[in-house]
Amino acid sequence: MAIQPIRLFGDPVLRKPATEVVDFDKELRKLVEDLTDTMLDAPGAGLAAPQIGVGLRAFTWYVDGELGHLVNPVLDLSEECQDGPEGCLSIPDLAFDTKRALHVVARGFNMYGDPVTIEGSELLARAIQHETDHLDGILFVDRLDGDARKAAMKAIRESDWFGLEKPTVKVSPHATNGFGF
Numbered sequence: 060m061a062i063q064p065i066r067l068f069g070d071p072v073l074r075k076p077a078t079e080v081v082d083f084d085k086e087l088r089k090l091v092e093d094l095t096d097t098m099l100d101a102p103g104a105g106l107a108a109p110q111i112g113v114g115l116r117a118f119t120w121y122v123d124g125e126l127g128h129l130v131n132p133v134l135d136l137s138e139e140c141q142d143g144p145e146g147c148l149s150i151p152d153l154a155f156d157t158k159r160a161l162h163v164v165a166r167g168f169n170m171y172g173d174p175v176t177i178e179g180s181e182l183l184a185r186a187i188q189h190e191t192d193h194l195d196g197i198l199f200v201d202r203l204d205g206d207a208r209k210a211a212m213k214a215i216r217e218s219d220w221f222g223l224e225k226p227t228v229k230v231s232p233h234a235t236n237g238f239g240f
Contacts, residue, residue, distance in 0.1 A: 083172035107193035118190035136160035
């Protein structure tokens with residue numbers, strides 16, 4: 060088990076688009092293991108490599124008892140949308156209603172380089188979109204409307220963890236809603 064520190068809002072790695080994985084090797088399998096262990100320990104519904112300081116296009120998820128990972132995801136999103144609570148392990152103690160596609164078809168690879176397709180709706184679709192956003196340097200607060208974004212940024216600035224030099228989170232920041240990504 061290799062639990063890694065989770066990078067928090069303000070860390071530049073969270074805003075930098077991740078690099079496509081080209082080597083499906085032992086290091087990638089170790090990264091997926093670290094992501095999984097860290098996500099389950101937090102606990103969260105998903106965790107992307109940049110959230111543990113690794114700029115590669117890989118993430119894990121744990122939704123409705125299903126544990127998985129995806130490397131180099133490409134998403135096809137439904138036009139039908141959902142609006143619901145969303146939080147993030149990199150932005151502890153906050154959750155805001157965020158609009159996402161209701162259904163997603165995600166194509167990519169597993170840690171061995173085999174092509175995979177993941178289809179999901181509702182919470183799984185939300186998690187996959189949220190984690191793919193992390194790979195593009197986008198945080199869920201970026202998707203909020205003006206008033207909600209303003210409220211989120213105020214809450215972040217007033218949080219106990221904002222601005223810490225070596226911030227980590229080891230407990231679920233979203234115990235009330237369970238949607239920590």
